[in-house]
Amino acid sequence: MIVINNPNAGESLGFLKCWLRTGRCWRGLRPQATAPFPFSWTLGGVRPTELSRDTPACDSHGAWGGGLGPPAADCDRCPDTAHEAPSLTPSPSCPTPDRPPTLPAGSWGAQIIGGHEVTPHSRPYMASVKFQGQHHCGGFLLRARWVVSAAHCFSGRDPGTGLVVLGAHALRTKEATQQVFSISAVITHPDYQPTTHTSDICLLQLNSSATLGPAVGLLGLPRRGARPPRAGTRCKVAGWGSVSDFEELPPGLMEAEVRVLELDACNSSWKGQLSPAMLCTHSGDRRRRGFCSADSGGPLVCRNRAYGLVSFSGLWCGDPKTPDVYTQVSAFVTWIRDVIRHGQRGPQPRTTGGRQALSEPQ
Template sequence: MVSVSFEGRHHCGGFLLHVRWVVSAAHCFNDRDPSTGLVVLGAHALLRPEPTQQVFSIAAVVQHPSYQPATQANDICLLKLNGSAVLGPAVQLLGLPRRGAWPPLAGRRCRVSGWGFVSDFEEPPPGLMEAEVRVLDLSVCNSSWQGRLSPAMFCTRSGDRRRRGFCSADSGGPLVCGSRAHGLVSFSGLWCGDPKTPDVYTQVSVFVAWIWDVVWRNSSPGCYGVLCE
């Protein structure tokens, strides 16, 4: 898990794909200067110093070329760190699903994590939080959202009467099904965990080819511009 902060405050989540690359949500960087952001790895409680933490600045942000802020379609980006993460017990890579794989089946249990608020009243969490949620049938979710969802999105619900799900500042964090990041937190309704407006994620498998193309093209000797080593 990755925390992206601006002006000393947690802003969005993400996950470490490669020692120099993080996957996050494109909307996290709308009207933000990436050069002022920090990426924190290996954290649990962000507000206190922890020996496991590694902090990097952002060398580059690569938003998906078809990202549409108005609809949140293709809401995914890659962050290049200004150095290489040191892998260990507190910092690990998270794998991607198979290229072009279908989204997880309706009813599957998955886990979403982040440092976002734990209530509708901007109550900060004591540390990194995790919730178990269930994948929702896409047609049911799209009906709840009046047909707003694009094909590269899918949804989750609590699966019971408790309003489990993500909240403000969880954007960009991974939805882990099994051991892979199948979703990225994208958007939800006005109230956190409201079953009337199910949580919506970017479907990562649609973007696997693009992700690796960006990583390898911009980590090779022939790279160019700000993305070069």
């Protein structure tokens, strides 16, 4: 939410929500008006930028920068980069045939798209990673003191300021089932590349062991080197991100059923930018269904195993034209087991921090 000032009239429009992908602004949960004038904004640490909704639409689907592939033939210039979501690469640019625009997780626009609320505590392995009291990323509990998440969730962040919440369903509620831990160490895969999301995986060592029970449980790994599920296999992805493009917060943990997509077909959609250690899903019915940013690090569960970790998606979350991309967990089973076996005596964390666990979420 931001306060918008009309620079022409010199007056404030008051407290509105604005969806920067479309320039729609509204009061409440649904869009009711469009701002036809340039306005300034600051979001998620992104520098203030002038955004004008007078700029023509610039893709083949009638809306600029939708993560839907290359621009239309008559789109010969890049609009103001404020129209673009934060890119996977350091410098924003127009969508081009070389690569569709991407939305790295942990940035604005977080949602499970096309999903439903699960039965409370029916996914006891789910973990919420919080910074400054706000849900930032997901993860899953592998061992009583170890959580698996995505490496990009900790880019530029001090893990000593983070918390891990287990046993949650509604994060904004003080549930008796919740267990809260500080993070003793973040161990990032040594081959992680932030610009391409290669090897986008990390392990979080909690400051103490979780107490396992009905609301807090473990999720297993696939066999080492196991092939990903066949194309068309139904899997599930869950998270606490908002549930629409208007950033409505969910009442509790949300989940969507998706289907595995053959990697070559997915790589074609992503213009050859994927690596063999990635895994893709789509809705299977051309509808928008999948994950978005704050769902990052959460597991893709197939046959009751964590086969994927949420990594990145197109600008329009759940869009079948830019399939969702995950880290393929089976490619990292040996590394995961080595880290857990050696603990702090093994691979040294790239970032460390520590705090005492709190009695309740912050």
